[in-house]
Amino acid sequence: MSRWPDNRLTDLLGIAHPIVQAPMKGTTTPALAAAVSNAGGLGSLGCAYLPPEDLAALLGEMRRRTNRPFNLNFFAHGPVAPDPEALDRARARLAPFYAEKNLDPPPERLEPAPEAFAPSHLDALLADPPAVVSFHFGLPAHDAVPRLREAGCRILCSATTVAEARALEAEGCNAIIAQGWEAGGHRGAFAVGADDEGSGLFALVPQIVDAVSVPVIAAGGIADGRGIAAAFALGAAGVQLGTAFIRCPESAASEAHRAAVAAASDTSTRLTRAHSGRPARSHRTRYIDAMAAETRDLPHFPLMYPLSVPLQATGDPDFQFSLYGQAGALARAEPAADLMARLVEEAGAALARLGTGRAPQTRPGAEEPAPAS
Amino acid sequence: MSRWPDNRLTDLLGIAHPIVQAPMKGTTTPALAAAVSNAGGLGSLGCAYLPPEDLAALLGEMRRRTNRPFNLNFFAHGPVAPDPEALDRARARLAPFYAEKNLDPPPERLEPAPEAFAPSHLDALLADPPAVVSFHFGLPAHDAVPRLREAGCRILCSATTVAEARALEAEGCNAIIAQGWEAGGHRGAFAVGADDEGSGLFALVPQIVDAVSVPVIAAGGIADGRGIAAAFALGAAGVQLGTAFIRCPESAASEAHRAAVAAASDTSTRLTRAHSGRPARSHRTRYIDAMAAETRDLPHFPLMYPLSVPLQATGDPDFQFSLYGQAGALARAEPAADLMARLVEEAGAALARLGTGRAPQTRPGAEEPAPAS
Numbered sequence: 001m002s003r004w005p006d007n008r009l010t011d012l013l014g015i016a017h018p019i020v021q022a023p024m025k026g027t028t029t030p031a032l033a034a035a036v037s038n039a040g041g042l043g044s045l046g047c048a049y050l051p052p053e054d055l056a057a058l059l060g061e062m063r064r065r066t067n068r069p070f071n072l073n074f075f076a077h078g079p080v081a082p083d084p085e086a087l088d089r090a091r092a093r094l095a096p097f098y099a100e101k102n103l104d105p106p107p108e109r110l111e112p113a114p115e116a117f118a119p120s121h122l123d124a125l126l127a128d129p130p131a132v133v134s135f136h137f138g139l140p141a142h143d144a145v146p147r148l149r150e151a152g153c154r155i156l157c158s159a160t161t162v163a164e165a166r167a168l169e170a171e172g173c174n175a176i177i178a179q180g181w182e183a184g185g186h187r188g189a190f191a192v193g194a195d196d197e198g199s200g201l202f203a204l205v206p207q208i209v210d211a212v213s214v215p216v217i218a219a220g221g222i223a224d225g226r227g228i229a230a231a232f233a234l235g236a237a238g239v240q241l242g243t244a245f246i247r248c249p250e251s252a253a254s255e256a257h258r259a260a261v262a263a264a265s266d267t268s269t270r271l272t273r274a275h276s277g278r279p280a281r282s283h284r285t286r287y288i289d290a291m292a293a294e295t296r297d298l299p300h301f302p303l304m305y306p307l308s309v310p311l312q313a314t315g316d317p318d319f320q321f322s323l324y325g326q327a328g329a330l331a332r333a334e335p336a337a338d339l340m341a342r343l344v345e346e347a348g349a350a351l352a353r354l355g356t357g358r359a360p361q362t363r364p365g366a367e368e369p370a371p372a373s
Numbered sequence: 374m375s376r377w378p379d380n381r382l383t384d385l386l387g388i389a390h391p392i393v394q395a396p397m398k399g400t401t402t403p404a405l406a407a408a409v410s411n412a413g414g415l416g417s418l419g420c421a422y423l424p425p426e427d428l429a430a431l432l433g434e435m436r437r438r439t440n441r442p443f444n445l446n447f448f449a450h451g452p453v454a455p456d457p458e459a460l461d462r463a464r465a466r467l468a469p470f471y472a473e474k475n476l477d478p479p480p481e482r483l484e485p486a487p488e489a490f491a492p493s494h495l496d497a498l499l500a501d502p503p504a505v506v507s508f509h510f511g512l513p514a515h516d517a518v519p520r521l522r523e524a525g526c527r528i529l530c531s532a533t534t535v536a537e538a539r540a541l542e543a544e545g546c547n548a549i550i551a552q553g554w555e556a557g558g559h560r561g562a563f564a565v566g567a568d569d570e571g572s573g574l575f576a577l578v579p580q581i582v583d584a585v586s587v588p589v590i591a592a593g594g595i596a597d598g599r600g601i602a603a604a605f606a607l608g609a610a611g612v613q614l615g616t617a618f619i620r621c622p623e624s625a626a627s628e629a630h631r632a633a634v635a636a637a638s639d640t641s642t643r644l645t646r647a648h649s650g651r652p653a654r655s656h657r658t659r660y661i662d663a664m665a666a667e668t669r670d671l672p673h674f675p676l677m678y679p680l681s682v683p684l685q686a687t688g689d690p691d692f693q694f695s696l697y698g699q700a701g702a703l704a705r706a707e708p709a710a711d712l713m714a715r716l717v718e719e720a721g722a723a724l725a726r727l728g729t730g731r732a733p734q735t736r737p738g739a740e741e742p743a744p745a746s
Contacts, residue, residue, distance in 0.1 A: 005727050161639055162638060180575060192640065197640075199555070200593065202575055202593065203700040220573065220576075226607050227579065233600075233606050234603045267569060267572070327575070327580070351606075353378055354602065354605055356728070
């Protein structure tokens with residue numbers, strides 16, 4: 001049985017170790033998620049925009065690979081209508097890049113984006129409910145959460161502020177993923193203004209822990225056992241790691257993506273709307289830096305993709321969208337099972353080391369420090 | 374004697390508790406710094422722009438108030454020449470605010486700013502060396518560090534990146550303050566581009582710990598014992614807290630400043646150059662939000678002050694520069710000695726709780742988790 005300092009999350013999810021592998025859309029695979037679940041963590045699959053009719057086969061594959069709990073993740077934004085003026089502005093700003101790469105001009109009109117989590121997705125999940133379903137960009141507007149809970153699923157969702165965490169708890173989430181400024185990929189913000197800054201995880205976790213009664217999962221900037229121990233110190237009951245898993249052989253990351261993480265430093269990423277329309281932390285490129293001056297006037301997520309993907313498809317490193325977080329330099333290339341074993345061992349060592357610290361019985365000042373000079 | 378999980382910083386500085394009270398310029402007082410030092414932490418005084426001839430009296434006052442180590446802090450930017458074009462742009466952008474408050478137009482020319490830490494400051498410190506001297510915005514260009522070390526002072530300085538931390542260690546700093554994105558007040562960055570983002574503390578601390586051999590002090594977003602325990606988990610040997618001390622009766626904070634921190638939430642601050650010319654985390658105001666779209670073209674620090682101070686002097690809340698960090702909501706109004714006692718007690722309790730965690734002897738996956746559904 002688990003003997004972590006806080007076992008609310010492991011008990012809630014039925015897992016041995018309170019480590020959630022982040023459901024990075026496009027980077028996760030059934031092999032990766034199953035390896036994490038089989039190692040005692042919670043493996044996750046990014047299922048955003050997956051056709052609902054493909055969900056049954058995916059669930060079947062996961063159940064063949066593991067008999068442990070796993071997590072399917074979905075985006076939860078509503079339908080998105082094109083904004084012709086924003087498109088015109090974006091076309092003008094992208095024109096020099098299109099010219100440089102000899103591409104046909106950017107599209108003159110965009111199709112509306114469908115709702116990300118449709119009733120047909122819900123039906124497919126209810127037909128064969130996974131242990132855990134998680135959402136990003138808020139929760140679906142229809143009655144998905146109560147129906148999934150009724151079917152036995154645990155529901156997780158990302159919050160980037162205290163107010164978002166409170167709203168998610170009120171809507172029935174079983175645990176809250178506190179996503180810090182450090183996190184790679186898309187910020188899950190759903191109730192903050194376009195010009196809001198993000199909270200760093202150090203400040204965010206204790207404030208969310210104080211505001212909700214469900215377990216809190218710390219996410220962003222954690223890539224080794226030290227970060228896991230630190231998350232517990234702040235009151236989290238678990239962690240979600242994404243960047244740490246990108247270089248695993250089981251991931252679907254491209255060679256360019258793996259190389260970007262392998263070369264990561266503390267300053268090699270930035271938040272950008274220039275690829276998708278929503279703020280996402282990505283490897284810095286010439287394109288991202290050039291667009292940084294003003295990205296608030298771009299078409300909304302996901303309608304920026306049709307404009308940025310042709311540039312990315314050239315293969316030119318200047319236009320890649322390689323998502324990872326501020327702790328990329330701590331990630332290694334190793335099989336997921338080895339990574340899980342290392343994380344658990346490192347976290348255990350860090351926790352044991354911290355346990356040797358003082359639990360002062362005396363008021364400070366009662367003892368004499370040695371003079372410094 | 375100390376029994377913290379890591380005693381390198383307490384041993385280095387000759388203090389009982391590895392808690393540095395941040396030297397917030399304009400907010401710290403001898404009473405505050407002495408109370409912290411007398412409680413076993415390291416009290417600090419923000420001495421930027423203090424006339425060198427006043428240092429002797431200040432050192433005398435501190436020595437009357439405490440016989441424990443304390444820290445004097447200085448800015449370390451070189452001389453700053455006015456940039457007439459940046460001034461013209463700033464005058465144009467500020468004109469509507471000046472008109473709204475019926476102020477005379479902004480100044481038409483600015484005086485150069487002197488070097489922040491002059492040879493005369495150094496001479497005054499060498500005449501009566503404090504136990505600790507810390508710097509912000511890098512280190513002084515002349516031979517201050519070796520001469521202060523020779524006189525017995527320990528030298529601290531803020532780093533916002535791994536590269537800055539390495540440079541500070543190479544220049545002789547005895548410990549590095551890792552300043553995260555969460556931190557209130559001015560970012561101490563001295564070697565990064567104007568458009569660089571900051572690293573969250575969760576990602577920054579372990580990367581700096583891995584890069585240098587001197588003790589690392591975690592700063593930014595820490596305002597209670599949970600944060601202190603988390604900093605140790607990440608490998609820090611101590612913490613620096615500023616925001617937590619603003620509401621202490623011993624601080625020099627204005628009523629407006631205290632009220633801003635008392636009303637703080639996780640989203641109530643933002644980084645801005647609009648007051649000083651350098652990025653500083655402050656309570657959000659109408660002025661700061663209005664200037665947020667583009668602040669990179671403003672006059673350099675500290676030459677923006679002569680333009681923003683007349684607006685601030687009106688007392689209008691829309692133009693106040695109330696510096697605090699992203700964990701302001703965790704700060705309380707209590708005497709510094711009580712705050713120190715609480716921090717030590719909370720940290721001890723958090724460390725003891727973490728120590729009950731597992732130090733796994735087995736490979737993960739060797740045990741059977743409970744099924745979730």
